[in-house]
Amino acid sequence: MVHFPDASVKCPYTGFKKPCRELALSCPKFVHIAGVNPNTGEPVDRYGCSDGFLPMLLIENSQQQRQTGAAVESFRNEMVRLNDASRLLEVGAASQITPSHVKEIADARDD
Secondary structure (H helix, E strand, C coil): CCCCCCCCCEEEHHHCCCHHHHHHCCCCCEEEEEEEEECCCCCCEEEEEHHHHHHHHHHHHHHHHHEEEEEEHHHHHHHHHHHHHHHHHHHHHHHCCHHHHHHHHHHHHCC
């Protein structure tokens, strides 16, 4: 069920002359948002002006960017660790060090 804006809410694109309620069905900015409010964690399922949802969407976007950055950093750290272990194996093979020595060295670097 669509809940239209309150009759007192005026559309800024008409110079605040017409109520949003009158324009809602024909307005391209009248959208449906469903998800979770990033500030409160409460479920969101409502219709309204996309301009009114902008602050909430910007906060959600920032949270997603932080999570992506953390995942990329974690992946990078794992690749560095694996590259170090691979390099140690190459050095170990070249100098006839046993794999148990290489494992000990790699484990020591992780600590």
